[in-house]
Amino acid sequence: MLVKTLLNSIEKHKCFVYDKDRLVDCDGCPQLEVEISPRKNSRARCSGCGASCPGYDRLDVRRFEYVPLWAIPVFFVYAMRRVNCPDCGIKVEEVPWAAGKHQHTRSYSRFLAKWAQRLSWSEVAEVFGTTWNRVYDAVRWVVSYGREHQDLSEVTAIGVDEIAYKKGHNYLTVVYQINQGSRRLLWAGIDRTEATLKGFFSWFGEEHSEGIEFVCSDMWKPYLNAIRDKAKNALNVLDRYHIMANMNKAIDKTRRKEVQRLKERGCEPVLTKSRWCLLKRVHNLTTKQTAKLDELLAYNLRTVKAYLMKEDFHRFWNYVYPRNAEKFLESWCQRAMYSRIEPMKDVARSLRSHRHLILNYFRARKEINSGVVEGFNNKIKTTTKRSYGFRVPEVLITALYHQLGELPWPPATHEF
Ligand SMILES: [Zn+2]
Incomplete structure (x- = not known):
């Protein structure tokens, strides 16, 4: 009763x-x-x-x-x-x-999906005496409701990124809204081709796509093509985070080659355990890493030279006027081309060929915060890690929408 x-x-x-x-x-x-x-x-x-x-x-x-x-x-x-x-x-x-045809009530689905934002899906299943599939169903229902009812009218700045979701070359393309005060995952698709990103634009619709003012992306050619084609009125900005990540890759490549070279010559293995002290920013180093860095800097190594070039490049982002930034960029690239370090020369070549898009950073800086794509990238890693159960990319995509989409919830008569 x-x-x-x-x-x-x-x-x-x-x-x-x-x-x-x-x-x-x-x-x-x-x-x-x-x-x-x-x-x-x-x-x-x-x-x-x-x-x-x-x-x-x-x-x-x-x-x-x-x-x-x-x-x-x-x-x-x-x-x-x-x-x-x-x-x-x-x-x-x-x-x-x-x-x-669902065998469960909307209230129960909503209840499970709420918990699935706080715990992993298998934990939710365990705590409430149900199955992983049942939790997945609940999340899928909530997400599909949210995607149907979300408001896309205010989206004028987006960020495009790729994430590796499994070992081997398994990528997702993800698109975020990066407007000030309104940041969320808008869309995710399998692979990282031009067609993948075009899939986003056709979902987003022509009218909305033409309303986009800023797109933040990396230098990946298929993305640049799709953006030029579909976001006709947008300023495409190359993301600072991705540019510095490329530079770190070049340093790592130089380091590995040099380790090899020193080994072959029977030299002292100074570079072992040096990876992180070269890739992190100085103020993030541990005491031990700082000591290692000091030791390294005493050697006349290619790796050290590459590291100093990267550190020097950080100055680039402090410029206010695009023209001054451009001058700096050109002189940095010249030095890199004379450095005789192949991976750094590659970086310089790619910076030169994307010069225009990189300088857009200074034209758009007031509008978009370049750390935002990196922030999302980290959140995605947490979601992927927490949900080891996602063997299929479609399931991972649903989880990402649920976690990062800021989607509206189906209405309820009671909050549990
Ligand atoms: Zn009817």
Whole structure:
């Protein structure tokens, strides 16, 4: 009796009433069943068009799982009616507590999906005595609702990035909104081709795409092509984070080659355990790493030279006027070309050929914060790590939308 009172206060539906409730035994464990009946004289609604229609017949009793009470599973029990709809024909009725053919109530799905933002999906399944698949279903339903109802009208700045989601060359392309004060994951697609990113623009629609003012991306050619083609009015800015990441890759390459060279010559292995002290910024180094860096700087090594060039390049981002920045860029590239360090020469070549897009950084700086793409990149890594269960990219994409999409939630009569 009390259960009915509770349900009437948290989940009341106009055309239905809660009837009897009872404890039943299921393999030695109690379950709570609550019967539901249609309110007298209320007509069923067609699940095809939502119109109220004359009844046709009644199906067998079905159970819909609700939010558990004191770790006791709760089920709504209801025999669905079928209607004779003038437009859709014979159709099963629509009920407010469950969507489509789902065997669980909207409230329970919402409940599980809420927890799935805080815990890994297997943990949610374990805590609430359900399965991973059940949690996945719940998240998928919430995400698809959110994606249908999200507002895209204010998106004028986006960031494009790629993430490796599995060992080997398995990439996702991700697109964020990076407007000040409104940052979220907008879209994710499998692979990192021109067609992948074009997939985003066709989802986003021509009108919205033309409204984009800034796109922040890395130097990946297929992306640059798609952006030039589809975001016609946007200023494409090469992301600072990606440029510095490329430079770090070049240093690492130089270091590995040099380690090899020193080994072959039988020299002292000064470069071992030096990787991180060369890649991190000075103020992030540990005491031990600082000591190692001091030691290295005493040697006339290519790696050290490359490292100093990278450190010097950080000055580039401090310029205010694009023209001064351009001068610095050119002189830096010249020095790099004379350095006789192949990986650094490659960096210089690529900086030169993308000069125009790099300088856009200074034209857009007031509008976009370049750290934002890096921030998302880290959050994605956390989500990927936490959810080891994602063997298939589609599942990972759903999880990313759920975690980073800032999606609207399906409406609820009660927050659990
Ligand atoms: Zn209908």
